[in-house]
Amino acid sequence: MSVSSKALTPILIAAVAVISGCADYGRVAPDSEDPFNSTTLDSKDIEATIQLMARAIVKLPQFASTDKPPTVAFAEVVNNGPEPIDTELFLEQIRELLMEHAGGKIAFLNRALSEAVLRERDLKRRGEVTSSSRKAVGGADFFLAGTIRAHDKGSARLRSTYTLVNFNLTDAESMQIIWGKTYKVKKTGKQAIWDR
Amino acid sequence: MKMFFCLRKLCNRAGPGASVLLCLAASACGPSARELGRQAFRRHDYATAQNFLKKSKNKANKNFVLYNLELGSAAFEGGNYHAARRAFERAAQAMRGYAGTAEGVVSLVANESAKIFKGDPFEQAMANFYDGLIYYRWGDYNNARAAFHQALMSDKSSADGYQEDFAVAQFMIGKCYRKIGQADNARISFEKARKACDSNPYFSREAIRDHNVLIILQLGKAPKKIATGPAGSLDEYVPGIYRETSARVYADGKLLGTSSPAVDLLRQARTSGRTAKDTIQAAKGAVKTGLLAAAAAQDDPKPGLALAATALLMPAGADLRQWDLLPGEIHLLSTKLSPGGYTFRIEFFAGGKRMNDFRQVWHYVPVEKDRDTLLVFRSGRQKCNANMPPRQNPVFRGENDNAFSGASKN
Numbered sequence: 001m002s003v004s005s006k007a008l009t010p011i012l013i014a015a016v017a018v019i020s021g022c023a024d025y026g027r028v029a030p031d032s033e034d035p036f037n038s039t040t041l042d043s044k045d046i047e048a049t050i051q052l053m054a055r056a057i058v059k060l061p062q063f064a065s066t067d068k069p070p071t072v073a074f075a076e077v078v079n080n081g082p083e084p085i086d087t088e089l090f091l092e093q094i095r096e097l098l099m100e101h102a103g104g105k106i107a108f109l110n111r112a113l114s115e116a117v118l119r120e121r122d123l124k125r126r127g128e129v130t131s132s133s134r135k136a137v138g139g140a141d142f143f144l145a146g147t148i149r150a151h152d153k154g155s156a157r158l159r160s161t162y163t164l165v166n167f168n169l170t171d172a173e174s175m176q177i178i179w180g181k182t183y184k185v186k187k188t189g190k191q192a193i194w195d196r
Numbered sequence: 197m198k199m200f201f202c203l204r205k206l207c208n209r210a211g212p213g214a215s216v217l218l219c220l221a222a223s224a225c226g227p228s229a230r231e232l233g234r235q236a237f238r239r240h241d242y243a244t245a246q247n248f249l250k251k252s253k254n255k256a257n258k259n260f261v262l263y264n265l266e267l268g269s270a271a272f273e274g275g276n277y278h279a280a281r282r283a284f285e286r287a288a289q290a291m292r293g294y295a296g297t298a299e300g301v302v303s304l305v306a307n308e309s310a311k312i313f314k315g316d317p318f319e320q321a322m323a324n325f326y327d328g329l330i331y332y333r334w335g336d337y338n339n340a341r342a343a344f345h346q347a348l349m350s351d352k353s354s355a356d357g358y359q360e361d362f363a364v365a366q367f368m369i370g371k372c373y374r375k376i377g378q379a380d381n382a383r384i385s386f387e388k389a390r391k392a393c394d395s396n397p398y399f400s401r402e403a404i405r406d407h408n409v410l411i412i413l414q415l416g417k418a419p420k421k422i423a424t425g426p427a428g429s430l431d432e433y434v435p436g437i438y439r440e441t442s443a444r445v446y447a448d449g450k451l452l453g454t455s456s457p458a459v460d461l462l463r464q465a466r467t468s469g470r471t472a473k474d475t476i477q478a479a480k481g482a483v484k485t486g487l488l489a490a491a492a493a494q495d496d497p498k499p500g501l502a503l504a505a506t507a508l509l510m511p512a513g514a515d516l517r518q519w520d521l522l523p524g525e526i527h528l529l530s531t532k533l534s535p536g537g538y539t540f541r542i543e544f545f546a547g548g549k550r551m552n553d554f555r556q557v558w559h560y561v562p563v564e565k566d567r568d569t570l571l572v573f574r575s576g577r578q579k580c581n582a583n584m585p586p587r588q589n590p591v592f593r594g595e596n597d598n599a600f601s602g603a604s605k606n
Contacts, residue, residue, distance in 0.1 A: 037293055037294055037295070038289065038292040038293045038294065039292075040292070078338055079338040079339055079342055080338065080341075080342075081342055082342060082345055082346065082349070083292075083342050083343070083345075083346050084285065084327060084331060084339035084340075084342045084343050084346075085339070085342070087338075152345070152349060154349050154352045154353075155352055155353075155359070156352070156353055156471075157353065157471075159349070189294055190294075191294070191353070192294065192296070192297065192300050193300075193304075193471070193472050193473050193476075194300035194301075194303050194304060194308075194311045194473050195296075195300065195311070195314050195473075
């Protein structure tokens with residue numbers, strides 16, 4: 001029985017497609033489970049932390065009025081946790097949520113651009129660049145800072161990680177902590193028999 | 197010629213589609229991008245190695261971790277620390293994760309290499325160790341500490357009695373704690389490092405109290421994984437082949453000291469320990485060996501052939517995948533130097549004999565002001581480089597990479 005070329009070609013193409021392996025790609029929600037889930041923080045925890053902090057801050061009595069919104073500057077988020085993490089991510093996302101939902105009741109200072117801003121002001125005052133207005137550099141009323149800590153234990157195939165992400169607001173005049181909140185999560189894991 | 201006409205006949209019958217497929221198949225017979233990358237790495241051409249190895253970094257298959265470890269190695273040795281950090285963290289996160297159930301179950305009944313590669317404990321520790329070195333180099337001591345902590349946690353799954361012997365990670369944690377002002381935690385970490393490796397004189401906070409330069413030397417080649425046991429069902433590590441055993445470091449012609457061993461990766465590999473999966477592997481191998489023996493003992497060829505065929509088709513092979521771009525040993529040297537630019541010369545020794553073709557000279561190496569300087573070198577034949585090691589400007593929280601003062605630049 002002869003096999004016609006018309007039948008053989010699509011069969012060969014289909015075989016190559018199967019043999020080459022099926023890639024898997026898809027867009028997922030930021031708070032969905034990671035494919036490489038572990039006992040440390042994942043995107044779901046980061047999203048939950050950001051939401052928890054932003055919702056709590058926006059309800060504080062210090063930010064109730066829009067007449068003269070208090071200014072908030074970022075201090076550091078210190079990572080004392082069990083794995084490297086980009087701590088700027090927390091502050092940026094909290095700021096974004098607050099700017100979106102606080103209704104103008106909170107003003108933020110971008111101290112990361114301090115050098116560039118002061119340089120630009122200097123050029124303007126010397127007349128070397130144009131200037132549409134003159135303002136005083138904003139002082140902070142509060143500092144938003146955070147810490148990531150964890151109690152991370154493991155042996156052989158078992159792992160247990162208790163992570164605490166704390167944020168607090170400190171009065172920039174009195175150094176008084178006016179608010180603080182902690183997101184806590186504990187995860188345990190066991191490596192499969194084939195992995196160890 | 198006959199083969200050509202056979203192929204031509206096949207193409208004519210199959211049509212244009214199959215002709216394309218046959219051409220593709222023929223072209224796939226050359227070395228892969230990954231192999232070309234590894235070859236480039238071995239001849240110290242790290243830029244070329246990265247170009248080839250990065251083609252595989254996003255392939256979501258069972259070797260995802262291995263591709264990223266190899267890319268991380270090439271990027272790290274080439275001074276491309278941002279790319280190296282990303283590659284090592286992609287690998288480390290997958291190594292820590294619990295994904296891969298389907299592949300893992302298959303590996304219990306088929307060849308062990310069917311599972312997702314996650315490395316042995318020492319490989320996981322090294323991925324995190326390199327990550328930590330990068331953060332330390334950038335002055336991000338919190339993240340560096342976290343990465344070194346992960347290196348120690350990876351070592352926890354080694355055999356009993358060898359679970360806290362990755363001394364260099366403990367040492368680096370101590371240095372991080374010292375930098376972030378946690379003196380008690382620093383003291384404890386240095387004590388643990390000293391307990392795990394009491395022969396290294398630098399694992400002492402008193403000895404390195406006013407030192408500002410840490411030199412890490414990577415010597416030799418990674419231990420090699422071979423198949424052993426019944427039907428090659430188990431894996432075992434044997435020494436990588438290399439001669440260098442120590443190094444002396446000179447700055448501007450002045451001897452700074454002799455390197456001191458901090459980690460022996462062969463020892464780390466051999467103390468990973470046997471686990472339940474090795475028992476399953478050994479059982480698979482024993483069954484396969486038994487079937488072959490039974491086949492040989494048959495008088496009647498028919499059942500003998502059936503048993504032999506069953507044995508040959510039965511997969512029992514050990515997983516021999518490994519991160520073989522690692523060094524064989526990590527050595528340390530700690531010292532104090534004034535800020536400025538230096539010419540570093542590194543002499544490697546095989547026992548007491550100098551290896552002249554391994555000499556390295558690095559010009560215009562900066563020793564930083566107000567910050568620890570971390571230098572990482574790797575032994576290799578004919579690796580002499582008269583230019584400054586590629587220096588990555590840290591783009592971290594607005595930090596500027598201020599050039600050191602007092603050094604001339606070409």
